[in-house]
Amino acid sequence: MILINCPYCGEREQSEFSNGGEAHVARPKNPEALSDKDWGQYVFYRSNPKGIFYERWVHTHGCRKWFNAVRDTSTDTFLKIYKLDDNRPDISEFKSTLKSPSGEPSVGSGNFAVKK
Amino acid sequence: MRKKYSFLSLIKNAFTNNENWEKMWESPDPKKGYDVIIVGGGGHGLGTAYYLAKEHGIKNIAVIEKGWLGGGNTGRNTTIIRSNYLWNESAHLYDHSVKLWENLSEELNFNMMFSQRGVMNLAHNEHDIKEMKRRISANRLNGLDTQWLDTKEIEELVPIMNTKNLRYPVLGAAFQPRGGVARHDAVAWGYALRSNEMGVDIIQNCEVKDIQTDNHKVKGVNTSKGFIKADKVAVVASGHTSVLAQTAGVKLPLQSRPLQALVSEPIKPVINTVVMSNAVHAYVSQSDKGELVIGAGTDGYNSFTQRGGYDVIEETVRAIVELYPIFGKMKMLRQWGGIVDICPDASPIISKCDVKGLYFNCGWGTGGFKATPGSANVFAHTVANDQPHKINEAFNLERFSDGRLIDEHGAAAVAH
Numbered sequence: 001m002i003l004i005n006c007p008y009c010g011e012r013e014q015s016e017f018s019n020g021g022e023a024h025v026a027r028p029k030n031p032e033a034l035s036d037k038d039w040g041q042y043v044f045y046r047s048n049p050k051g052i053f054y055e056r057w058v059h060t061h062g063c064r065k066w067f068n069a070v071r072d073t074s075t076d077t078f079l080k081i082y083k084l085d086d087n088r089p090d091i092s093e094f095k096s097t098l099k100s101p102s103g104e105p106s107v108g109s110g111n112f113a114v115k116k
Numbered sequence: 117m118r119k120k121y122s123f124l125s126l127i128k129n130a131f132t133n134n135e136n137w138e139k140m141w142e143s144p145d146p147k148k149g150y151d152v153i154i155v156g157g158g159g160h161g162l163g164t165a166y167y168l169a170k171e172h173g174i175k176n177i178a179v180i181e182k183g184w185l186g187g188g189n190t191g192r193n194t195t196i197i198r199s200n201y202l203w204n205e206s207a208h209l210y211d212h213s214v215k216l217w218e219n220l221s222e223e224l225n226f227n228m229m230f231s232q233r234g235v236m237n238l239a240h241n242e243h244d245i246k247e248m249k250r251r252i253s254a255n256r257l258n259g260l261d262t263q264w265l266d267t268k269e270i271e272e273l274v275p276i277m278n279t280k281n282l283r284y285p286v287l288g289a290a291f292q293p294r295g296g297v298a299r300h301d302a303v304a305w306g307y308a309l310r311s312n313e314m315g316v317d318i319i320q321n322c323e324v325k326d327i328q329t330d331n332h333k334v335k336g337v338n339t340s341k342g343f344i345k346a347d348k349v350a351v352v353a354s355g356h357t358s359v360l361a362q363t364a365g366v367k368l369p370l371q372s373r374p375l376q377a378l379v380s381e382p383i384k385p386v387i388n389t390v391v392m393s394n395a396v397h398a399y400v401s402q403s404d405k406g407e408l409v410i411g412a413g414t415d416g417y418n419s420f421t422q423r424g425g426y427d428v429i430e431e432t433v434r435a436i437v438e439l440y441p442i443f444g445k446m447k448m449l450r451q452w453g454g455i456v457d458i459c460p461d462a463s464p465i466i467s468k469c470d471v472k473g474l475y476f477n478c479g480w481g482t483g484g485f486k487a488t489p490g491s492a493n494v495f496a497h498t499v500a501n502d503q504p505h506k507i508n509e510a511f512n513l514e515r516f517s518d519g520r521l522i523d524e525h526g527a528a529a530v531a532h
Binding site: 040048073075 | 358
């Protein structure tokens with residue numbers, strides 16, 4: 001079970017929350033000048049890092065408020081939770097322990113968060 | 117020498133306690149360079165190597181796998197095979213695959229344990245009925261064998277199902293008799309064996325760290341065993357495809373999430389078809405060993421942990437127990453997760469990209485196993501000829517800017 005520290009309610013179980021995908025995706029400033037390719041990028045393309053990820057959450061079965069979080073997607077560790085109007089924390093604040101793209105032990109695949 | 121397996125070889129090896137089976141494939145050190153490097157040694161990747169060598173005469177190929185063959189999603193799925201997809205493009209792609217499955221054991225002389233026991237998709241409300249009947253009509257126009265079953269026919273096929281006394285009663289089902297299940301390891305091993313015989317190097321425990329490009333052209337890959345030169349690089353790395361693509365400066369519209377499955381203790385045969393239900397999110401089949409194979413959903417957030425949340429399996433098991441009260445007291449043996457790469461339109465990407473010599477076969481999301489032979493076959497064509505086969509033409513990257521999406525969320529059998 002993953003606990004998420006809602007900035008308004010405190011620590012609750014992950015199943016109370018819904019994920020809203022990548023955070024800080026700005027709507028294009030001049031939509032009428034945008035090419036099809038750029039629109040496609042805005043509509044369908046989101047970053048999908050293994051490691052540090054900025055994302056949005058909503059406390060669906062609680063206060064129903066939105067907030068942002070920084071999470072390591074390779075271990076599901078929440079590194080920082082901040083409110084929507086807070087500034088985007090700089091990536092240098094966080095350390096990723098990943099050594100390679102797959103970020104897994106040199107032999108075999110698996111879940112090193114469990115294995116450690 | 118082509119390795120043959122037969123009833124005779126089984127008996128022969130039984131006498132020596134099965135200790136003298138020959139190694140199925142070599143494990144060489146990587147050469148300095150290859151014509152084609154395939155990243156990812158699952159069914160899709162090994163199959164691509166097989167069809168490249170067999171149908172396109174390219175033999176200087178390496179398949180590079182970070183773990184062991186078939187240890188990713190090839191070994192983590194629920195082995196269901198069907199082709200009852202709504203749109204023409206998907207129906208052609210998935211049925212191409214089913215047709216290859218039908219002859220694969222013979223072609224590879226390796227038992228795929230392919231069992232066409234039928235796949236049933238249950239309808240629980242008026243909308244389900246309408247949607248499924250529409251899909252059946254679309255399937256029949258594409259020459260697929262999908263048909264409508266009423267509740268009585270379902271009860272005859274699956275007598276243990278509780279169709280009436282539940283919150284969402286079973287009102288009917290779409291049924292594809294040619295669907296079924298196969299042994300998931302066998303497809304990886306069979307392709308590995310036969311492609312290795314044709315000279316393909318299979319390199320396990322070697323991780324591709326990044327893809328090297330020069331002036332929008334592929335140069336090779338950096339691996340944990342050093343740099344390997346390649347004219348063409350084909351990436352078939354499921355959940356990690358977008359991570360690798362980024363090292364070559366290519367962005368893919370994929371999101372990686374854990375998808376879970378679980379198996380029960382083995383019991384005597386009780387269910388001889390595959391039953392899926394989208395509305396209550398449950399699908400189950402029984403393996404030849406007697407275990408119930410149950411598929412759960414994806415987590416609601418991106419993750420690479422190969423684990424998945426408990427609430428997700430809880431939801432599925434709740435629905436299974438309501439549909440099959442007989443399973444109420446069964447014990448589950450194992451649960452696991454695999455990282456799937458989900459595309460915005462729930463259809464795969466089998467395509468070239470802006471970088472010359474770089475190809476992607478990804479975005480299979482929650483249902484790639486069924487497509488293994490067909491996907492590998494058309495991907496090999498794409499890599500060999502630097503242009504898509506007519507079956508995978510529509511599954512390109514351009515569809516995310518020109519809007520020709522192939523929306524198959526409805527055919528994904530369960531909502532993810």
